[in-house]
Amino acid sequence: MRVAILAHEKFPDRAKTAVGICRYGEQDVVAVLDRDRAGDRVADHVPDVQDAPIVESMADAPACDALVIGIAPIGGDFDPSWRSDVRTALERGCDVLAGLHYPLAEDEEFVTLAAEHDCELRDVREPPDDLDVSRGTAGDVDAHVIATVGTDCSTGKLTTTLELVDALRAEGLDAAAVPTGQTGILIEGWGIAVDRAISDYAAGAAERLVENAAAEHDVLVVEGQGSILHPAYSGVTASLLHGAMPDALVLCHEAGREAIHGYEAFAIPPASEVASRYEQFVEPVAPAAVVAGALNTSRIEGEDEAQRAVEEFGAAIDAPATDPVRFEASEVVDGLVPEDEEAAQSGRSGGPEP
Numbered sequence: 095m096r097v098a099i100l101a102h103e104k105f106p107d108r109a110k111t112a113v114g115i116c117r118y119g120e121q122d123v124v125a126v127l128d129r130d131r132a133g134d135r136v137a138d139h140v141p142d143v144q145d146a147p148i149v150e151s152m153a154d155a156p157a158c159d160a161l162v163i164g165i166a167p168i169g170g171d172f173d174p175s176w177r178s179d180v181r182t183a184l185e186r187g188c189d190v191l192a193g194l195h196y197p198l199a200e201d202e203e204f205v206t207l208a209a210e211h212d213c214e215l216r217d218v219r220e221p222p223d224d225l226d227v228s229r230g231t232a233g234d235v236d237a238h239v240i241a242t243v244g245t246d247c248s249t250g251k252l253t254t255t256l257e258l259v260d261a262l263r264a265e266g267l268d269a270a271a272v273p274t275g276q277t278g279i280l281i282e283g284w285g286i287a288v289d290r291a292i293s294d295y296a297a298g299a300a301e302r303l304v305e306n307a308a309a310e311h312d313v314l315v316v317e318g319q320g321s322i323l324h325p326a327y328s329g330v331t332a333s334l335l336h337g338a339m340p341d342a343l344v345l346c347h348e349a350g351r352e353a354i355h356g357y358e359a360f361a362i363p364p365a366s367e368v369a370s371r372y373e374q375f376v377e378p379v380a381p382a383a384v385v386a387g388a389l390n391t392s393r394i395e396g397e398d399e400a401q402r403a404v405e406e407f408g409a410a411i412d413a414p415a416t417d418p419v420r421f422e423a424s425e426v427v428d429g430l431v432p433e434d435e436e437a438a439q440s441g442r443s444g445g446p447e448p
Contacts (some may be wrong), residue, residue, distance in 0.1 A: 097121045098155040098188075099164035103130045105148065106139045110248055111193060111277040112164030116143040116258050118281045125155040126164070127179060129401065152182040163192035168326075168356060170195030170219070180204060189214040193276020193289065218279045219287040221299060228297035233339035233365040233380055236307035238431050241340035242318040243372050245362045246354050247327060249346040250418075251280055251318035254388040257418035258315050258344065261427045272303050274334060278317045288337075289319055289330040295332060298373070300337030313431055316340060323368065324374055326358050332375070333341055341378040342430060345369050345411055348390040349403045360402075365410040386426035389413035 099107035099116075105128040110185070110198070116123055116136055123146045132150035136143060149155055161183035163318055167173065172194055183190055184207035184347040192198050192215075199205065200213045208215050240258070255271050255278070262269035271278065272287030291299045300316070307314050316338045320327030347365060354360040362368070369384040376382050389407045391400035400420055408415030416425040 095121045096124050096158040097160045097162050098125045098128045098158050099162045100127055101164040104165045109165045111154050114277040117283050124158045125149045125327050152179040160189040172196035184211055184213050189210050191216045193219045219290045221286050222292045225295040226298050228301045228337045232301045232304045237308035237312050237314050239314045239340045241316040241341045242344045244321045244346045246321050247370050249348045250390040251346045254346050254418050255315045255317045256422035261423035267313050268311050269313040270307050272307050272316040274317045288334050296333030297337030300334045304338050335376050336379050340382045342385045343382050344386045345384045346388045350393055369411040385429050386413050389417050389418050391417045
């Protein structure tokens with residue numbers, strides 16, 4: 095599929111969906127829409143990802159099959175300034191995919207245009223209709239479950255999830271990512287956006303994802319959401335962890351970040367304390383330790399300084415650590431899966447349905 099990605103005024107730092115698709119998606123990205131960076135290219139800002147021109151609007155994008163909303167503001171609302179781009183996409187016969195809390199499929203103008211031009215409006219954050227409360231059974235699956243967790247939002251949990259899966263597969267393990275948010279769903283093609291589920295059903299959504307994926311794979315890496323420290327999004331983190339009942343945790347952090355982004359009055363405690371808090375939090379339902387760390391060092395210049403930051407982070411959490419993009423995720427793979435479970439790999443493959 096050929097796609098254009100909307101990332102107005104946010105690319106790349108606050109457009110993780112756009113960056114995620116450019117880095118990991120199978121889609122052919124023909125353009126990124128960003129009014130502030132029009133005339134640049136993706137490669138000017140993000141190395142080692144699929145390159146594409148950055149254009150001012152959908153009217154300037156090459157022919158494509160779909161427009162993807164590649165950003166999700168706080169609260170997941172639809173910015174009115176995007177309306178002309180969505181309108182243009184539909185008039186050009188393009189589908190529109192979005193991971194917002196604002197449902198495009200309930201927008202009267204967009205629904206009318208989609209019908210007129212035979213297009214699809216796909217709200218990937220919309221959960222299944224038949225979700226229910228957790229039964230507390232994810233811990234019984236015949237798979238080793240690893241969950242990525244963070245000191246804050248946007249600390250690299252999805253990136254770490256996907257890089258760990260690739261590294262585990264390189265070791266011969268039958269591993270799969272479990273997508274729990276809009277970006278992961280757009281990349282992997284399945285999943286449930288747990289933060290969109292009714293609060294009573296969010297843990298049940300995580301449980302369903304784990305149980306479905308465990309029927310096809312032996313090692314699961316569950317994409318983390320939010321942070322137990324976050325004053326707004328801790329609820330989804332709690333539900334996700336309790337529903338998934340992981341066997342191990344990987345702590346993600348951005349080097350240099352000292353406070354919750356957008357809530358700077360709330361300081362992030364030392365990494366050692368955050369790791370302990372996660373272990374204490376999951377212990378009643380799933381005794382899981384922080385067995386590795388992933389540090390985003392993108393704001394650090396110089397390989398030596400970045401490596402020192404990674405080593406300090408690992409020492410703080412008393413576990414091996416890496417920057418899975420700048421260095422290698424394989425550096426932390428050895429301790430993720432117990433040796434007896436590695437020996438029991440069955441070699442199953444395939445992709446479950448949510």
